[in-house]
Amino acid sequence: MLLREPPMSATRRINMDHAAGKPVDPQVAEAMLPYMKTSYGNPSSLHAIGQEAKRGLEDARARVAELINAEKKESIIFTSGATESNNLAIKGVAYRNKDRGTRIITSNVEHMSVVNPFKYLTTKGFESVFLPVDKYGFVNLEKLEEELTDKTTLVSIVYANGEIGTIEPIKEIGKIVHVKNAYLHVDATAACGQIPIDVRNEGIDLLTISSNDMCGPKGVGALYIKEGIRLEPLLHGGGQERGIRSGTENLPGIVGLGKASEIAKKEIPAESARLMKLRDRLIDGLLKPIPYSFLNGHPTKRLPDNASVRYSFIEGESMLLSLDLEGVFASSGSACTAKTLEPSHVLLAIGLKHEEAHGSLMFTLGKENTEEEVDYAASLMPNIVKRLRAMSPLTPKELNE
Amino acid sequence: MYTQKVMDHFKNPRNMGEIPDADGVGTVGNPVCGDLMTIYIKVKDNRLEDIKFKTFGCGSAIATSSMITELAKGKTLEEGLKITRGNVADELGGLPPVKMHCSNLAADALHAAIEDYYKKQKAKEVNK
Numbered sequence: 001m002l003l004r005e006p007p008m009s010a011t012r013r014i015n016m017d018h019a020a021g022k023p024v025d026p027q028v029a030e031a032m033l034p035y036m037k038t039s040y041g042n043p044s045s046l047h048a049i050g051q052e053a054k055r056g057l058e059d060a061r062a063r064v065a066e067l068i069n070a071e072k073k074e075s076i077i078f079t080s081g082a083t084e085s086n087n088l089a090i091k092g093v094a095y096r097n098k099d100r101g102t103r104i105i106t107s108n109v110e111h112m113s114v115v116n117p118f119k120y121l122t123t124k125g126f127e128s129v130f131l132p133v134d135k136y137g138f139v140n141l142e143k144l145e146e147e148l149t150d151k152t153t154l155v156s157i158v159y160a161n162g163e164i165g166t167i168e169p170i171k172e173i174g175k176i177v178h179v180k181n182a183y184l185h186v187d188a189t190a191a192c193g194q195i196p197i198d199v200r201n202e203g204i205d206l207l208t209i210s211s212n213d214m215c216g217p218k219g220v221g222a223l224y225i226k227e228g229i230r231l232e233p234l235l236h237g238g239g240q241e242r243g244i245r246s247g248t249e250n251l252p253g254i255v256g257l258g259k260a261s262e263i264a265k266k267e268i269p270a271e272s273a274r275l276m277k278l279r280d281r282l283i284d285g286l287l288k289p290i291p292y293s294f295l296n297g298h299p300t301k302r303l304p305d306n307a308s309v310r311y312s313f314i315e316g317e318s319m320l321l322s323l324d325l326e327g328v329f330a331s332s333g334s335a336c337t338a339k340t341l342e343p344s345h346v347l348l349a350i351g352l353k354h355e356e357a358h359g360s361l362m363f364t365l366g367k368e369n370t371e372e373e374v375d376y377a378a379s380l381m382p383n384i385v386k387r388l389r390a391m392s393p394l395t396p397k398e399l400n401e
Numbered sequence: 402m403y404t405q406k407v408m409d410h411f412k413n414p415r416n417m418g419e420i421p422d423a424d425g426v427g428t429v430g431n432p433v434c435g436d437l438m439t440i441y442i443k444v445k446d447n448r449l450e451d452i453k454f455k456t457f458g459c460g461s462a463i464a465t466s467s468m469i470t471e472l473a474k475g476k477t478l479e480e481g482l483k484i485t486r487g488n489v490a491d492e493l494g495g496l497p498p499v500k501m502h503c504s505n506l507a508a509d510a511l512h513a514a515i516e517d518y519y520k521k522q523k524a525k526e527v528n529k
Binding site: 317343355358 | 434
């Protein structure tokens, strides 16, 4: 039997793995509490506690709509998170528009909650197309034009990549997609709340939003659906959320997402500028002192929180463990940190070899990270890399001298 | 996720390095999969007098490499061939299930090094 030992981290605890989980903003937690204690009613009920709950629900809907400049709050549907929102958008549009066409298009750098619905739909008679990307992770737009036919009903592209940070040219993609009669779904899980998104200006038809990625609670998300677009529901039941998503609403979670959206809208300009400065300082600190080190993704068109790098001749998990021992938490696209034992498909899609992808290390910054923490994390890497390279049979001799 | 023992071997690997005039060398794994191990052995009077390793891979790949050198040092070649992947994992207090397969290659690398030694001895005898 495997013994589970307590984590062996140092006394410092510096989280730079915010893509995996973020702390809930204290104002958000505070806003949620009444909806567990006093206004705990069912928004579908006619009586006073039901109607209190209903007001909380609709107020949250309005806050989310404002964050992305949706035409009206009714365009927002609450879900259990980004995975459900992506599934609902993709399967919902594909099934509902089956008579019009069965061709659907996405890219090679999507989250698994987009990749796997696309793969699943190929078993149901749909033709799924995966577009290639360049070395930065930008979707090939000529290829998109080529693949887009009159029979295409849906194009799904990530707003900004959660692993390598690259921000896709969504507005341009929208223009191409709308030349044909297809809908554009955008997975904004990593981007929403970090950078401004305007669904109307950018030509987005459906948008996936995650609560925890905006410092809201886990287990809740939203899908923006432009007026007039009809979806086949995934869940059939009591007809909540305009019949698109049945099930009693996760009210505390939804109120939390609403509050997180309100805070994000206010804070995006200052916080994204602060994070970009920290990010660039971190990237410099991670790369400059170490030979054979590289940035993943685009240097400037990238998410403010994302510093994704790679080091040759060594493997990501052993870097993560070494950082963990010093109290710094990061993540890696190495197979050794994945359930599938395959390196990240995103890193392979941007043209990295398997052994290069194994050497990747990703830091995602958050509100609580400081310049001092960034400098500390970067200062650990030269020794970690040196030690692991000394152990590696792949390291060229001159590097160890 | 890892036991204290795994972390101890990861932090302070035993017998890390190369033996330039090794009597046998065994390499297993593949950088494509994320794990590559080389074991170097020095043999005297049918015993593993010295053993060193070099490893590219995750924490458990490094820890199992380190552990096998401790288990094998001073043993006879026959005893060395009897050390299994399971023995290495047990000595480390267990490995996460997902790592049992991919990162537990150290026993295979040791066996490969001993086979390499036998092969080289045979070649020497033929050339005599």
